[in-house]
Amino acid sequence: MPVTIDLTGRTALVTGGAGGLGFACARALADAGADVVLSDLESPRLSRAAAELGAAARPADLTDRAQAAALVDGLDRLDVLVNCAGIMRTTPLLDIEPGEWLRVVDVNLNATFWLTQAAGRRMAGQGAGSIVTLASVAARSGRPNAAHYSASKTALLSLTRSAAEALAPVRVNAVCPGVVLTPHVGGDHQRPRPPLRPRGRGGLPEGGRRALAAQAGGAARGGGGGGVVPGQRPGVVRDRPGAQRRRRTGDELT
Numbered sequence: 001m002p003v004t005i006d007l008t009g010r011t012a013l014v015t016g017g018a019g020g021l022g023f024a025c026a027r028a029l030a031d032a033g034a035d036v037v038l039s040d041l042e043s044p045r046l047s048r049a050a051a052e053l054g055a056a057a058r059p060a061d062l063t064d065r066a067q068a069a070a071l072v073d074g075l076d077r078l079d080v081l082v083n084c085a086g087i088m089r090t091t092p093l094l095d096i097e098p099g100e101w102l103r104v105v106d107v108n109l110n111a112t113f114w115l116t117q118a119a120g121r122r123m124a125g126q127g128a129g130s131i132v133t134l135a136s137v138a139a140r141s142g143r144p145n146a147a148h149y150s151a152s153k154t155a156l157l158s159l160t161r162s163a164a165e166a167l168a169p170v171r172v173n174a175v176c177p178g179v180v181l182t183p184h185v186g187g188d189h190q191r192p193r194p195p196l197r198p199r200g201r202g203g204l205p206e207g208g209r210r211a212l213a214a215q216a217g218g219a220a221r222g223g224g225g226g227g228v229v230p231g232q233r234p235g236v237v238r239d240r241p242g243a244q245r246r247r248r249t250g251d252e253l254t
Helices: 020-031 044-053 065-073 098-126 147-167 206-217 241-246
Strands: 011-015 035-039 080-083 130-134 171-175
Touching: 011 020, 011 098, 020 035, 020 044, 020 080, 020 206, 035 044, 065 098, 080 098, 080 206, 098 130, 098 147, 130 147, 130 206, 147 171, 171 206
Parallel strands: 011 035, 011 080, 080 130, 130 171
Antiparallel strands: none
């Protein structure tokens, strides 16, 4: 019997929420009844996305630790954090310049750590909460033309394991989407992006929507399709290569 996820009364903060996969995640949580807060770099797109969902907009550059902490401190309530902000560059390994490497790692890994640290401190203090980080199937397979992206996503899985141990009973999990078309691909999240035109089911497969809501609501039990890397016990990730292989069909990495 399908599990009904009800997040009514819970506040969910979604980063990278101005569009793409972040917006799709935010919609999934809003559909489950959560009060959603969208964060992204300040832009008209963030305001439009928030208005469409009836969500609050909180612009921030999360590569700045102080802004990440201020974002969390400025919320009246925080029950769920979805780390979805990220960028991808497509550059052969031998051609990656230092600035490009550092930028990808800063956005994908460092910003996620700063926000996880700030949210984790608050959730640990309140004795409850859920943190879900969007990694990628690239964390498992590697990408010869996106080594910095793959490395940053692999590091997110290790960060998830560490945070799960450190923050219990707060739930900390990672979801590994397969290929999903977003305007991030090949571009920086600070550049203006065209409207998302995903193939398939709205940029986030239905299995991924259920997995995300289940992890956010604490309803996941061991198995979790849709590319989720679920916990052996609450919050500790384990390998499920078969689930990742099933989810590798799609549109494009985010």
